[in-house]
Amino acid sequence: MIKLSIIGSGNVAQHLIQAFSKTAEVELVQVFCRRPESIAHLVAIDKTTSDYGKLQPVAVTIISVTDGAISEVSNNIPFKNQLVVHTSGSLSIDALNAKNRKGVFYPLQTFTKSKEVDFKEIPICLEAKNDEDAQTLAILANAISNSVAIISSEQRKALHVAAVFVSNFTNHLYQLGHDICVENKIAFDILKPLIQETAAKILTLSPRDAQTGPAKRNDTQTINTHLNFLSDDNQKEIYKILTKSIIDNGKKL
C-alpha cells in the first residue's frame, strides 16, 4: 500500500482526496490545509493539519494548490529525499524544491466542486526524474484512472494550452450562446442537445470532418446576417475572428 499525503483543499485536491479514499492500493496519511474544517466532510479531522512541521515523510506527497503557491509550499515541506509532486498543467517539474525528489501528477480534467467526476475516465499525465519514481506514480495513477501517460514538462505545457481551448474557451462559448438566448427570451435548454452532439461527434470524427456551419460553407450571406444581428461588440468580434479562422483553416490542405 502506497502511503500518500495531499497538500491543498481546492477543486483538484478535493477530487483527489475523494478518489484516493475509495482505493485499496493507497493509504491517505495526511491532508494539509489552512482550514481543516473546510474538508471535514472528506477526511477524518485527525488526519488533517495546518502546520507544516507536522507533515510526515510518506512515499508520495501531492501538492495541489494554485500555481503561484507551489514553489513556496514545496519549500515549506519539513522532510527531505521523498517523492513530492505537483498537479499543475502549466508549471515545470522544476518549480518544486530540489530537497525532495520531484514529480508531476496532472489530471487532465475540468473540476468543479459541486460536480462529481468519474476519475476512471480522466487521463493522468505523469512526470518524474527517474524510473522508480515514475513507477510509483504510475501505481498511484492506475489506482484511480484507466488512462495514464508519461508526458514531459514541455508537452504538458502544450496540453494545458490545448485544454484551455477545448474546455475553458468552449465553456465561454456556451456562456455567449446562453447570453444570446436570454437576450431573446429563449430557454438555453434548447441548445443543450446540440452542445452534447457537438462533443459526441468528436469521439468518432476528426474536428475537421465534424466542422459544419456558415463559416465552413463560406456562406457570406448568413455570416453577414449574423453580424448584423449581433449588437454586442464583444460577441461580434469573437464571431468575426472565429469565422475567419474556420475559413482560413478550410483553405489548408
Next chain:
Amino acid sequence: MIKLSIIGSGNVAQHLIQAFSKTAEVELVQVFCRRPESIAHLVAIDKTTSDYGKLQPVAVTIISVTDGAISEVSNNIPFKNQLVVHTSGSLSIDALNAKNRKGVFYPLQTFTKSKEVDFKEIPICLEAKNDEDAQTLAILANAISNSVAIISSEQRKALHVAAVFVSNFTNHLYQLGHDICVENKIAFDILKPLIQETAAKILTLSPRDAQTGPAKRNDTQTINTHLNFLSDDNQKEIYKILTKSIIDNGKKL
C-alpha cells in the same frame, strides 16, 4: 397519416428522410433531388424525381436546401395553396413564395452525413402563419422528436447565431486544440474526456458556474506563459480575445 414530400438531398434532408421513414404517422410521398441516385440508399427510386413538374401537392412539403436556394426552389413548386416549409435556422418564413402557405421546420442540431443522430433528442423549432398549419407541423415534429417548440423568425435567427457559437465555433476550438496536440506530438485522444466533461457539466451547471481556467481566475502568470508558448498568430489572437471576454464577463454581476 400525413403525406409529406422533401426537396433536397443534403445533410439535413438525408437525416429527415431517414427519420420520417421510420415513423407510422407520416407517409413520405416524394423526394426531389437533382441526382436521385445519390439518395438511392435511403428511398425507393420510384419515389424520387428531379423534375419540378412531377411534384405532387401533399399536406406538407419540406424544402431542405442551402439558404441561398430556398426562395428559387419555392418559386419552382408547381402547385398552390399547400403547406410548404423550409428548414433554415437563419432565413425568415417569408423567404418562401406566397403562392403556398408558409412555414418553418428547423431541427436545431449539427448534422454530418456519416454520423447517425437520434432525432428524438433534437429540438424542432416550428413556425406557421395560422394555428391549423402549426398543428400539422407539430404532429409531423412529434412523430420524430420529443422536443418541439414554436419559435418566431426573429427568435430563430437569435437561436441560429447562438447555435453557431456553441457548436460551429466550439468544434473549431476542438480543431485548434487538435492542432496544438499534433504540433507537440501528443495524441488528441487525451483531450476527449475533457471535451465530454465540459459538455456534460452544462447539463447541470450554468455556463457561469461551470467556468474554470486561468482567465476565470485572472491568473496573469499562466495566461502569459500560454501566450509565450503559442507561436501561431491566429491561435494567439483567439486566445487573447476569449481570455479578455472571460475576464470581462467575470466582472459583470
